[in-house]
Amino acid sequence: MTYGTNNSHAISIRDIPTSVQPESILMVDPSNYSPYHTGVATKRTAKKQNNAPLGCLAGIFILILLSGLLLFNKAKIEETLKNTQFFEQFKPKESTQDKKPEPKVEPIAQSQDSKPKEVPSSPVTLPQTTPAKATESEKSPKPSATPENAPQTTPKEQPKQRAPATVPKEKQDQTKDRSLYFMQLTEDGSLIRTKVNRSIKVSDSPLFDVLQSLLAGPTETEKKRGLISVIPPGSRLLSATVKNGIAYLNFNDAFQFNSYGVEGYTAQLKQVVWTATEFSTVQGVQILIEGKSLMYLGGEGIRVDRPLTRESF
Known part of the structure; x- marks a missing residue:
């Protein structure tokens, strides 16, 4: 293929350099084409090809700088975003819409599922137990006499248990009138025996308590x-102690010293003998001092070596 009218200026495709692109060839006017124009076109294309990798490197470098700045200032950026509440403007809308329907729908479905599961189980067991009770009740009417005997035995046992509980209380509160003898001074200075009644608690040793x-x-x-x-x-x-109608009374040493003389010794012995012989089981009294029997009581010569009775005075 050739361009031009004159044979002297005719150019074939073989004469065009290979580095020249078809676009540059189309832009060349074949009437004005010369080797100068072809050189300029080749230089422009070479510059464009050399600037392309430099632009890519510059873009990559800028991205690295921006990423580095973001990493170093990450904390500051987060604080500013939190303070400005940038993310909260978007979150509540989604969270409220998502959270509200969930609790309303799910618990209702669970409660509806759980209730019917429990309800059928209870009525199933009831009919099983009721016939068993019915069979027992049918058997029970035959020994109808047994319940009538049961209430009769219970009231009989209760008073037996209550009676001994009240007995010790009565014993503790029980008292009995006993006779004691004291002396009374007359106008002439003589001593007269006088009887006095006292209520004394009942015990296993009444003579000891009265004395x-x-x-x-x-x-x-x-x-x-x-x-x-x-x-x-x-x-x-x-x-x-009482043996064969004789009461053996053991006193301490203080009992044998009386400041009133013979009348005083006689009067104290009368008080003891008359008080002791008020018991029907006692006819006489034997005086002992610290467990020993003495011949005379005091220095006045009143004999106490034998049992004393009311007739001894």
Whole structure:
């Protein structure tokens, strides 16, 4: 293929350099084409090809710088975004729409599923138990006499248990009137034996309890009546036993010293003998001092080596 009209200016495709692109060839006017124009076209294309890799490198370098700045200033950027509430403008819209329907729909479906599962199980068990009870009830009417006997036995057992519970309380509160003897001074100075009744608690040793009350002396009301005790102060009863109608009364040493003389010894012995012989089982009294029998009581010569009775005075 040739261009031009004159044979002298005719150019063939073979004469065009290979580096020249077809686009540059089309832009050349064949009437004005010369080797100068072809050189300029080749230089322009070469510059474009050389600038292309430089532009890519520059773009990559800029991206690296931007990424580095973002990494170093990541914390500051996050703080500014949080302070400006940039992300919160988008989150609540989605979260509220997603969260509201979920709790409303799911628990309702679970509750509906759970209730019917429990309901059928309960009625299934009820009919199984009811016939079993019915069969037992049918068998029970035959021994109808047994329930009638049961209530009759229970009231009989209850009073038996209650009776012993009240008995010890009554024993503790039980008292009995006992006779004690004190002395009373007359206008002429003589001593007269006087009987006094006292309520004393019931015990297993009534004689010992009555003599202990005698040694305690008269009460305030009895003193107002002029009653006194001639038994020496500090006298104590150590033991009291009864054998064959004789009461053996063991006193301490203080019992043998009386400051009133013969009348005082006689009066204290009368108080003891008359009080002890009030018991039907006692006919006489044997006086002992610290477990020993003495011939005489005190220095006045009152004999106590044998049992004393009311007739001894």
